[in-house]
Amino acid sequence: QAGDPQEATAIYNAFYGDSTLPEKSIKEPLYVGSIKTLIGHTEGVAGLAGVIKASLCVQKGIIPSNMLLERINPVIAPLTSRLRIPTEPLSWPSLAPGVPRRVSVNSFGFGGSNAHAIIESYSPTKLTLEHFLCPRLLPFTFSACTAKTLIEVLECYDQFLQEHPAVDLITLAESLLKRRSAFSHRVFITAASIEALQFEIKIELEKRRSAAVPSIMYRPSHAPKRVLGI
Template sequence: MPSRQAQVSLIQSAYRQGGCDPAVTGAIGEAIGAYRRSDKDGKLFVGSVKTNIGHLEGASGLAGLIKAVRSLEEGVIAPNIWFENGNPAIDFDGWHIQVPTEPTAWPASGLRRASINGFGYGGTNAHIIVDDAYHYLAENGLQGHHRTRPPPLSGAILSQLGPDRISDKAAKDRPIIFYLSAHEREAVENAAKSLSEYLVLPSFIAEGYPLENLA
């Protein structure tokens, strides 16, 4: 059965091992909630993918990681759908946590950090800490390609700002590989045909979607 204390110990251990400040993230209850403020802007956002896609058992952790990474990249906290009232046994105010019910701009400037919990009835006890690439690279004097949107300007999320990517010249000089795989040759050929037809659709061309993203 899941152990509350084991989960708390694991989260605290993960933050110690990673050299991460829990105040940057916040976390559930006694593990990290104490580091958060009680006002609305200081509370920790807590979400889940189960309301979106149901029970995934062994794949649920991966789905949670994908959701967290996308939130970090976009600087937008994804909402929980259909959330109305929290379990009365959860001290939302005392633990300084809140559940987002609509897309929410990342509440703080600087490093974006998220934690993903994987606690299962079969004994699984896992915790991952993820930082956004934009700020991590900048703070550590590193350079790399990433998909993180820069911080919002003037308090607004600028959807027109694209991710930091390789230069236009480098992009033109680099081949883009579309890897297609299937159990049968015919299936691969059908996939290639469908993809080639999609690439010339007026709607796709109008979006200006980078081919490297699609690849």
């Protein structure tokens, strides 16, 4: 048999059933409720409304009241010393630093399908100055109309980096990606420092000077399709 009394009893026994056990010596109250008092049983999607409600609870830090609740089931009444059934909105209890808000959503669906989900609040990581200063890989794209001119482009940037060792890599990567024309022959390099970028460019130049290293060839999609190679 399923129903609110059975669920309430199971919750009570799980958290408060035997106070002699260390893991069950919980003194704080546990707030319980249901959205069925407002919308009834949603049958095939039972629990979905509860997930939405739980998500809003942890986002707003508010425990909503059980609206339209007139009286508590006599079987559940003895359990309310620990299981609190709010009749008005409550602010979320204070938590220790780093402890998220949590809501447990339990659903007994029509036809015997059961589901359980634990919803936690999300706290974005606070980024420090050191986070932005730490080395990270950046993408550098170089392009030219032909394979030969692509070598010349790489040589120019190699010379530029030697003359400007304090260049801002983030600005350079953005400029190459967003503010330069994209030609048909391209090469892509990742680096986290000026020295690493220079090293990768020199390796790419050695490859292209010593052998025919194919670059990425791009043909615009609007170009006419070739038929029999013509």
